[in-house]
Amino acid sequence: MKFVKLGYAAVAVLIVASAIAESQLKDSLPADQPVWVIPGLFALLLVWPASRHWRQRFTKMTMVGDKLRYETGVLSKATRTIQLSKVQDVTVRQSLGQRMGGIGDLSIETAGESSRLNLPQYRSTAVDRRPHYRRVAQNRSERNT
DSSP states (O other), X not given: OHHHHHHHHHHHHHHHHHHHHHHHTTTTSOTTSOTTHHHHHHHGGGHHHHHHHHHHHTEEEEEETTEEEEEEOSSSOXXXXXXXXXEEEEEEEOOHHHHHHTOEEEEEEXXXXXXXXXXXEEOGGGTXXXXXXXXXXXXXXXXXX
């Protein structure tokens, strides 16, 4: 969510800067051009953070018994259920920017047909504290004994 807010802020700064630039340069612009055209074009950039925001808001991961349930979608839903006993690997990858933002790309590998679930931009600081990850680790240690 931090990068989404940063995207909204960057677009807002561009819109304000374009409005100021247009007011300063109004003499050199065509006379028939409406005042809102340049800031309006920059306002179209709001589509990028808004799409990331909506995608993030409509993605859920929950624990149901010994299963991890991953749901995504706004109008049409896609659900994936993973049995914790089949989890083979949980990987968190972070770039420098992601580390600074406290997020990372989470990848869960399971035994089975579609063996990898990738969760981009997941809050990595909360991974170790979430009960379902502790349960995955506990199930893996029980299997190995």
